[in-house]
Amino acid sequence: EPEVTQTPSHQVTQMGQEVILRCVPISNHLYxxxxxxxxxxxxxxxxxxxxxxxxxxxxxxxxxxSVERPDGSNFTLKIRSTKLEDSAxxxxxxxxxxxxxxxxxxxxxxRLTVV
Amino acid sequence: AQKVxxxxxxxxxxxKEDVTLDCxxxxxxxxxxLFWYKQPPSGELVFLIRRNSFDEQNEISGRYSWNFQKxxxxxxxxxxxxxxxxxxxxxxxxxxxxxxxxFYFGTGTSLxxxx
Numbered sequence: 467e468p469e470v471t472q473t474p475s476h477q478v479t480q481m482g483q484e485v486i487l488r489c490v491p492i493s494n495h496l497y498x499x500x501x502x503x504x505x506x507x508x509x510x511x512x513x514x515x516x517x518x519x520x521x522x523x524x525x526x527x528x529x530x531x532s533v534e535r536p537d538g539s540n541f542t543l544k545i546r547s548t549k550l551e552d553s554a555x556x557x558x559x560x561x562x563x564x565x566x567x568x569x570x571x572x573x574x575x576x577r578l579t580v581v
Numbered sequence: 582a583q584k585v586x587x588x589x590x591x592x593x594x595x596x597k598e599d600v601t602l603d604c605x606x607x608x609x610x611x612x613x614x615l616f617w618y619k620q621p622p623s624g625e626l627v628f629l630i631r632r633n634s635f636d637e638q639n640e641i642s643g644r645y646s647w648n649f650q651k652x653x654x655x656x657x658x659x660x661x662x663x664x665x666x667x668x669x670x671x672x673x674x675x676x677x678x679x680x681x682x683x684f685y686f687g688t689g690t691s692l693x694x695x696x
Contacts, residue, residue, distance in 0.1 A: 522681030
């Protein structure tokens with residue numbers, strides 16, 4: 467079964483450093499997403515991306531965050547200057563257009579630790 | 582506004598007992614999708630089921646069953662004859678095509694099955 471692949475699985479970075487989280491969505495999917503889960507809390511929406519632009523973003527997704535689809539296969543989330551509170555699990559997802567049985571698939575996540 | 586409520590924060594049951602996890606959702610839209618995910622200690626989100634708003638048929642998959650009732654905006658999940666391997670956090674989620682297909686997750690229910 468097709469998978470959404472995220473790399474790395476774990477990343478440790480120093481506060482203030484830039485970090486890029488990478489995702490390879492399912493090849494025939496058109497919609498891409500990033501979500502965040504702070505330890506012990508619920509999964510929160512960050513941003514959705516369609517047709518090479520952001521379609522929705524949450525209040526969490528401020529100027530420190532950016533997304534890119536640089537080469538038609540990868541989908542990246544960049545955090546420019548990490549803060550301690552950015553420590554979380556970050557999930558990438560991709561989906562087909564909505565339909566009764568549409569596929570919406572999450573990757574296995576990148577655990578980011580900011581020290 | 583869209584919202585998912587999982588009122589049960591933690592549940593403990595003894596192995597072989599049945600357990601029901603509650604999920605209540607809010608949305609003004611007529612087209613939406615409901616999901617359940619399992620999150621084991623390793624952190625990934627494991628897809629369990631998707632339901633669209635036009636399909637109120639209950640579903641059974643092995644020891645798992647789901648009861649979707651639009652009249653009460655509920656999408657409850659029952660595990661029959663629970664096993665230790667069922668111990669995990671379970672999330673209910675709502676996906677709304679009118680808001681960029683983003684997922685709205687509940688806060689999760691932590692299930693512990695005691696041997």
